[in-house]
Amino acid sequence: MAEKPEPVRVLYCQMCGLPAEYCEFGPDFEKCKPWLIQNAPDLYPDLLKEANDKQAEKVANQLQAVGISSSGDGGGVREGQADSSGSNAASKPEEVKRLPGGKIKKKDKQEVVIEKIVRNKRKSITVVKGLDLFGVKLSDASKKLGKKFATGASIVKGPTEKEQIDVQGDISYDIVEFITETWREVPESAIFFIEDGRKVPAA
Incomplete structure (x- = not known):
């Protein structure tokens, strides 16, 4: 005797009311993102990566802020530090690295x-x-x-x-x-x- 097929279960988004896989076409995808990351990470792996990247960026910025404040009176001028010691030059590419998808460089570069x-x-x-x-x-x-x-x-x-x-x-x-x-x-x-x-x- 053939097995009875299981009913299809649809996961509906608690924010917009659409099926989770259609959230990106909904009226406000931004509001759905936190809920989707928690409840449907497999549907939107990019969102999970984006959230992880944002967390990593936040930590990196906090560490950088601590490094700048502990460097003394000249801590406010990052460029001057880079000239006097080559060790700080490695922190500059972080601006580029922190962008997971677009990798747009500095904000003043027109592209x-x-x-x-x-x-x-x-x-x-x-x-x-x-x-x-x-x-x-x-x-x-x-x-x-x-x-x-x-x-x-x-x-x-x-x-x-x-x-x-x-x-x-x-x-x-x-x-x-x-x-x-x-x-x-x-x-x-x-x-x-x-x-x-x-x-x-x-x-």
């Missing part, structure tokens, strides 16, 4: 970074970071990207609390052309892709 993220081996999201550094209004850019590629596009806070545009689907194939044609102030030489954890020029 647009595009990264394709695949979730659950089937959902793709194209992340666009840095347009605001060229004076582009992100809300305007989000609407134009969504309209051009007939998909959902939203502004979210990235791992470093900087705003980025998340576009549903893989649009990396002709997004560079669209960006340079729509916003003339963004040169193609300033656009980069993240491939296998490395930053590759789009040009």
Whole structure:
């Protein structure tokens, strides 16, 4: 006699009410994240990694703050310390390392970074970071990207609390052309892709 199939159990998010795997398409994914990390870590492994990276960054910043305050009167000027002793130069790359996905360097560097993220081996999201550094209004850019590629596009806070545009689907194939044609102030030489954890020029 054939076994009776088990009923499918759906895990619903306590924040937005959607099934957990659809939270990212809901009205406020940011509010769902803490609940998902606790209750559905296997659905969103990226969130778990992001939370761990944030924790590591917090600890690193605390240690760095202690190191600066204990260095005496000259502790306020980090650049001066780097000139006088090469040992402190190793702490500078930390700014770059602390970004898990985008790896955007210093905040004053003007560049647009595009990264394709695949979730659950089937959902793709194209992340666009840095347009605001060229004076582009992100809300305007989000609407134009969504309209051009007939998909959902939203502004979210990235791992470093900087705003980025998340576009549903893989649009990396002709997004560079669209960006340079729509916003003339963004040169193609300033656009980069993240491939296998490395930053590759789009040009």
